[in-house]
Amino acid sequence: MRDGERRLLLISYHFPPSPEVGALRWQHLARFAAERGWALDVVALDPWQLAAPDWSALSDLPIGVAVHGVREGALPLDRLVRRVVALRHRRQARRGAAAGAAAPTLQVARPPSLGVEELRSPLHSSRDALRAFHAWRSYVQQRAWAGHAATVAWQLSRAQRYRGVITCGPPHMAHEAGRMLQHRTGVPLVVDMRDLWSLTPRLSEEIASPLALRLARRHERRVVSAATLIVTNTEPSRLAMQAAYPAARNRIIAILNGYDDEPVPPSEHGRCFIIGYAGSIYLDRDPRPLIHAAAGVIHDLRLGPEELRVEFMGVEPGHATLVAHAAAERGIAEFVRTYPPAPRADVKRFLARATMLASLPLISLSSATDTSIPAKLFEYTRFRAWLLALANPGSATALLLRDTGADLVPPHDVDLIATAIRARYIAFVNGARPERLRLPERFSRRAQALKLFDELERRLPSTRHPSAQ
Numbered sequence: 001m002r003d004g005e006r007r008l009l010l011i012s013y014h015f016p017p018s019p020e021v022g023a024l025r026w027q028h029l030a031r032f033a034a035e036r037g038w039a040l041d042v043v044a045l046d047p048w049q050l051a052a053p054d055w056s057a058l059s060d061l062p063i064g065v066a067v068h069g070v071r072e073g074a075l076p077l078d079r080l081v082r083r084v085v086a087l088r089h090r091r092q093a094r095r096g097a098a099a100g101a102a103a104p105t106l107q108v109a110r111p112p113s114l115g116v117e118e119l120r121s122p123l124h125s126s127r128d129a130l131r132a133f134h135a136w137r138s139y140v141q142q143r144a145w146a147g148h149a150a151t152v153a154w155q156l157s158r159a160q161r162y163r164g165v166i167t168c169g170p171p172h173m174a175h176e177a178g179r180m181l182q183h184r185t186g187v188p189l190v191v192d193m194r195d196l197w198s199l200t201p202r203l204s205e206e207i208a209s210p211l212a213l214r215l216a217r218r219h220e221r222r223v224v225s226a227a228t229l230i231v232t233n234t235e236p237s238r239l240a241m242q243a244a245y246p247a248a249r250n251r252i253i254a255i256l257n258g259y260d261d262e263p264v265p266p267s268e269h270g271r272c273f274i275i276g277y278a279g280s281i282y283l284d285r286d287p288r289p290l291i292h293a294a295a296g297v298i299h300d301l302r303l304g305p306e307e308l309r310v311e312f313m314g315v316e317p318g319h320a321t322l323v324a325h326a327a328a329e330r331g332i333a334e335f336v337r338t339y340p341p342a343p344r345a346d347v348k349r350f351l352a353r354a355t356m357l358a359s360l361p362l363i364s365l366s367s368a369t370d371t372s373i374p375a376k377l378f379e380y381t382r383f384r385a386w387l388l389a390l391a392n393p394g395s396a397t398a399l400l401l402r403d404t405g406a407d408l409v410p411p412h413d414v415d416l417i418a419t420a421i422r423a424r425y426i427a428f429v430n431g432a433r434p435e436r437l438r439l440p441e442r443f444s445r446r447a448q449a450l451k452l453f454d455e456l457e458r459r460l461p462s463t464r465h466p467s468a469q
Contacts, residue, residue, distance in 0.1 A: 007039040007160055008456075009187075011149055011177045012168035015044035015067060016057035019341070021279075021375055025194060025233075025257060026168055027060060032449035034062035036457075041156055043149050043177075046071040054343065068156065070149045075141055114208035116201060121210065128209065135212035142173035150180040157185050164228070164460045168192040172216065175223045188228040188460050192255075195372060196232075199240050224248050228459050231255050231452065234396040236371035255452045256400075258445030259378040265352040267384040269433060273308045273425050275388070276354030278347050279376050281319040285360040286411075287312070288326050289390060293417035295330035297425060300418075305334045308425060313339040313350045351383050355434060356424055358388040359397065370395035377401075378445075386424050386434040390417065404437055 014022035026042075033040050040062075046069030047053050122132035153165065165187050167178035175191050182189040198216035203209075224230060224245050230252045232238045238254035245252070275294060281287060294310045297303070310332075312323060320338040327336035339350070351357065357380040373396045380387055387406040391397035398408055407420040424434075441447055 005039060006037055007041065007162050008033065009153055009156060009160075009162045009165045009181075010040060010042045010168065011044075011153060011165065011174045011181075012042065013045050013145070013171045013174050014168075015042050016061060017047050017053035017055045018045065018050055019052055019054040019057075022168075022170065022194060023057070024375065025192070027057060028260070028445055029449055029452070030061055030065055032446065032453065034064070036453045038453070040065050041160065041162075042067045043070060043153050043156070045069065045145075052341075056343070068152055070145060070152055072141065072145045073148075075137065075144075077137065113202040113204050116203065116213065119203070119208055119210045119213070131205070131207060132209040132211045135207040135209040135215070138207050139173075139212070139215050142171050143176070145171075146173040146177040147180070149174065149177040150184075153177065153181045154184055157181065157187065162187050164188045164190050164456065166190040166192055168194065169197070170195055172197045173219070176219050179219075179223050179226045182226050189223075189226050190229045190231065190456065190460075191223055191227045192231040192233075193237070193241075194233055196237055196240060199244060201370075227251060229253065229455060233257060234371055234373050235399070236396045240371055253451075253455060256373065256443060256448050257375050257378050258443055258448040259381045259439055260445050262382075264382050265349050267352050267434075269355055269384075270353075272306055273355045273428050274353055275308075275310045275356045275358055275421065276313070276351060276385070277311070277358050277360060278313045278351055278379075279374070280314050280316060280341070281312075281323075281360065287323050287360055289412050289414050289417055290358055290360065290388075291323070291326050291332070291336065292330060292414045293421055294335065295327075295332045296414065296418040297422045298332055298335055301422070301425070303335075309335050309337060311337045311339070311350070311354070313347060314341045315339070316341070351380070351385070354383070354385045355428060356386040356388050356421070357383065359390055370397070373397050373400055378439075378443075381437045381439055384434050384436050387437050388417070388420055388424075400439075400443070404439060406437060 010026055012022075012026055014020045016023055016027050030040055042065060044067055047067075048069070049072060120128045122129040156162075165178045165181050167175040167189070169175055169192075172193070175197075178189050178191070181187060198213055198220045203212055225248075227248070228251065230241060230248060232241055232252065232254050233256055235254045238252055241252045242249045275290070277287070277290070291310060294308070298308060310327075312320075315323060315338045317340070320340075323336065323338055324333065327333045342350075359374055359377055359380075370392055377387075377389070377397065377400070387401070389397055389401050389406050389408050390411040391401075391408060392411060393408075401408055407424070409416045409420050
């Protein structure tokens with residue numbers, strides 16, 4: 001390291017050219033790091049293992065950011081697991097063929113995720129035993145990657161003197177990689193949690209086992225103990241972590257994703273009132289309240305698809321089928337369109353066409369446990385569109401959008417959602433056009449990034465910004 005150079009090491013499973021939303025946080029923060037005089041090395045998943053890398057995202061990174069890929073190896077059990085899964089699918093296909101094709105439905109027997117209060121012992125049922133197995137397998141695989149990442153990070157640290165190592169998750173075992181490096185070298189550890197770890201209110205159904213939480217708590221306790229700074233991405237998440245770890249209270253802060261001020265495509269509002277949603281429908285994000293409410297407005301006002309449509313972009317094929325079926329059940333199949341995941345430039349053009357942009361609610365999640373803010377909400381505020389936020393009062397989303405002019409509606413109150421859509425549609429027909437939603441300056445990505453780097457420069461050794469020296 002050159003004399004006086006300030007260099008950070010980031011360990012994050014997701015980083016450009018990964019197209020995952022988890023890569024965006026430090027893709028943006030890397031620019032602000034460079035502005036503050038920080039050089040950045042990154043340890044991430046080997047990009048050649050990505051199914052669809054977005055190589056254009058690399059052009060958004062500052063000059064000098066070096067990305068070191070770490071491969072994720074297959075577990076010895078994987079071949080056997082794949083054979084068992086393939087056999088099970090063949091049996092299900094034969095049963096389906098014998099019973100006749102059935103229409104897809106959102107009322108699936110197995111939900112996408114389970115709340116932590118629903119987790120059961122592996123001894124409770126064969127499905128719970130299988131969930132425990134998948135939780136253990138996922139842990140072993142992530143732990144193996146973290147070990148390899150820590151080795152690469154240690155090798156880099158022998159050639160560079162890092163002022164700190166920053167870990168970003170999920171996957172949260174990236175934090176364990178940073179802890180291992182901190183233990184070995186003494187470099188200060190900064191933990192950046194895009195979502196809660198052991199305090200998560202829900203788990204993906206496949207790994208929804210008490211074992212997953214026990215493993216998470218064990219590693220989280222060690223990571224929190226070792227960390228110089230713990231960063232959450234919402235105020236409710238910060239409060240939850242401080243309550244769980246009171247001894248670390250003064251080391252836990254909140255840094256939101258924030259909105260950008262970069263130019264976006266100009267809005268193009270035609271004759272049709274388009275309600276848009278951009279992003280995957282993951283875990284329990286539920287499109288049905290929005291579809292049902294739109295159907296009510298369409299039927300009441302006797303509209304045609306050239307007058308009002310609901311459009312989803314970034315929807316995987318399985319979820320697209322379920323969305324289409326939900327629309328058909330309400331008699332508005334021709335009013336609902338879905339588009340597959342697309343490059344970010346196409347997503348921006350999609351958002352620019354929308355008259356109203358909607359967020360989807362989580363199924364069965366109370367305001368007390370809804371501590372996350374979908375990153376897309378910040379992106380929505382960059383466009384001239386009315387914002388329909390389906391969120392519980394008191395949730396992180398509701399707190400962010402309070403007094404901004406957004407339509408905040410309880411997530412499963414179809415009548416109130418329909419009322420909000422109807423009011424905006426009638427205003428649109430009468431000549432009104434939406435304006436960009438203005439969040440306070442403190443919620444900009446720049447303001448949040450400055451807050452983060454102020455904290456780093458205060459807490460890491462010998463890191464005063466050159467302008468302050």
